Amino acid sequence: MTPSTPPARSPITWVPSLYFVQGLQFFVVMLIAGLMFKNMGIANDSIARWTGVLGLAWAFKPLWSPFLELARSKKFIVVAMQFTGAAGLALMALAVQLPMFFAASIAVLFLLAYASATHDIACDGLYMASLSAKLQAAYAGWQGAFFNASKFLTLGGLLVLAGHLEKGMGVHHAWSVIFVLLAVILATLAAYNAWALPGALNTDHADLSAASVLKTLGEVVADFLRKPGIWLAILFIVLFRFAEGQVQTIGPLFLIESRDQGGLGLSTEQIGYVYGTAGTLAFLVGSILGGYFTAWLGLKRAMPVLIVAMAVPNIVFAVLATTRPTELGVIGAAIGVEMFGYGFGFVGMILYIMQAVAPGRYQTAHYALGSGVMQLGFIFSKTLSGDLQLAMGYERFFLWTIACGVPALLLMFFVRIPGREDTAAPATAEATA
Numbered sequence: 001m002t003p004s005t006p007p008a009r010s011p012i013t014w015v016p017s018l019y020f021v022q023g024l025q026f027f028v029v030m031l032i033a034g035l036m037f038k039n040m041g042i043a044n045d046s047i048a049r050w051t052g053v054l055g056l057a058w059a060f061k062p063l064w065s066p067f068l069e070l071a072r073s074k075k076f077i078v079v080a081m082q083f084t085g086a087a088g089l090a091l092m093a094l095a096v097q098l099p100m101f102f103a104a105s106i107a108v109l110f111l112l113a114y115a116s117a118t119h120d121i122a123c124d125g126l127y128m129a130s131l132s133a134k135l136q137a138a139y140a141g142w143q144g145a146f147f148n149a150s151k152f153l154t155l156g157g158l159l160v161l162a163g164h165l166e167k168g169m170g171v172h173h174a175w176s177v178i179f180v181l182l183a184v185i186l187a188t189l190a191a192y193n194a195w196a197l198p199g200a201l202n203t204d205h206a207d208l209s210a211a212s213v214l215k216t217l218g219e220v221v222a223d224f225l226r227k228p229g230i231w232l233a234i235l236f237i238v239l240f241r242f243a244e245g246q247v248q249t250i251g252p253l254f255l256i257e258s259r260d261q262g263g264l265g266l267s268t269e270q271i272g273y274v275y276g277t278a279g280t281l282a283f284l285v286g287s288i289l290g291g292y293f294t295a296w297l298g299l300k301r302a303m304p305v306l307i308v309a310m311a312v313p314n315i316v317f318a319v320l321a322t323t324r325p326t327e328l329g330v331i332g333a334a335i336g337v338e339m340f341g342y343g344f345g346f347v348g349m350i351l352y353i354m355q356a357v358a359p360g361r362y363q364t365a366h367y368a369l370g371s372g373v374m375q376l377g378f379i380f381s382k383t384l385s386g387d388l389q390l391a392m393g394y395e396r397f398f399l400w401t402i403a404c405g406v407p408a409l410l411l412m413f414f415v416r417i418p419g420r421e422d423t424a425a426p427a428t429a430e431a432t433a
Contacts, residue, residue, distance in 0.1 A: 041361075054109055084115040092108050245385065264320065283342060
């Protein structure tokens with residue numbers, strides 16, 4: 001067997017663990033950190049601003065992804081980034097104990113974010129290099145399933161455990177325990193993946209140089225910006241996520257906020273129950289049904305419904321902020337509706353990028369750039385959300401987010417949206433998260 005030939009090991013032995021790790025690192029940085037900081041007394045504007053900046057790692061990853069082709073082994077990059085992530089999680093356990101815990105934690109989270117984004121590039125590259133087109137399609141469902149399984153672990157099991165520990169040992173000590181546990185889990189999975197992953201080498205690109213990669217990257221970006229109607233498409237992508245970035249940042253903080261400050265006063269443990277179980281399941285069901293719905297009607301005819309579905313979370317939180325129910329069952333049901341609408345509607349943007357933005361000479365690279373623009377739109381609204389909420393209060397803020405969804409609905413009539421005759425490629429696990 002030559003070094004470039006993947007081992008004859010079934011993909012079922014490594015695809016689940018590979019994409020579970022991908023999701024684990026992503027959700028710790030982009031979801032868990034904000035909830036932790038809220039319980040540690042950090043203000044909403046600081047949480048939104050800094051966690052938004054952390055998200056730039058995933059927005060800008062298309063800019064350095066071509067340079068990873070210079071490394072002969074994608075497996076080496078994947079395993080190295082997984083061990084780096086484990087080390088970062090261990091550092092987080094120490095950072096939350098420091099007097100300047102917020103600054104120290106943000107610094108470590110930067111390491112985690114960029115290691116995770118780099119891992120994602122090599123992870124998807126390894127998957128494509130190691131499997132035929134037929135096997136890629138066959139195991140695509142396993143990708144999404146185990147990526148989102150990590151969401152059940154982080155937002156469900158570990159958040160519930162954190163809430164339980166907070167009662168006995170305080171917030172900071174509880175989260176140190178959680179991060180030690182996460183570090184052990186990730187290090188164990190990294191060691192397993194070092195054995196299980198196929199050792200596919202980039203022998204086809206052995207003659208690449210940094211200069212040639214940089215030149216190709218310039219051509220890819222220039223070709224992307226020359227696409228007909230691209231600037232209107234970029235505006236549509238940004239506006240599509242403008243309301244989402246705000247409500248998905250402030251919504252969970254509103255649930256934790258004390259009732260005398262206008263929130264619902266849920267504990268960390270209760271947040272884990274409503275988001276990590278029913279909420280995540282509703283998101284998955286919504287995503288699946290949204291995909292079938294769009295396939296049935298075609299993207300052009302389905303898009304108005306998908307945009308309206310994206311407004312469901314804003315409406316749900318506006319109702320919760322107005323009525324402020326106390327029953328956990330009622331709140332949990334509302335979050336289930338919110339997450340279902342979010343999952344159902346978000347399919348629209350993934351397919352829009354695939355069908356309207358990506359096609360052309362550099363389809364894969366342009367999909368990555370379109371996804372980066374999508375992430376930038378999310379981050380832009382995320383970073384503004386904390387200041388806007390503090391200025392408006394929760395009730396008026398969530399009403400504002402409903403209004404923020406109108407521009408995308410109007411712009412939809414001016415951008416080119418493919419119809420049923422266009423065939424969409426399957427979305428990657430991360431894009432659907």
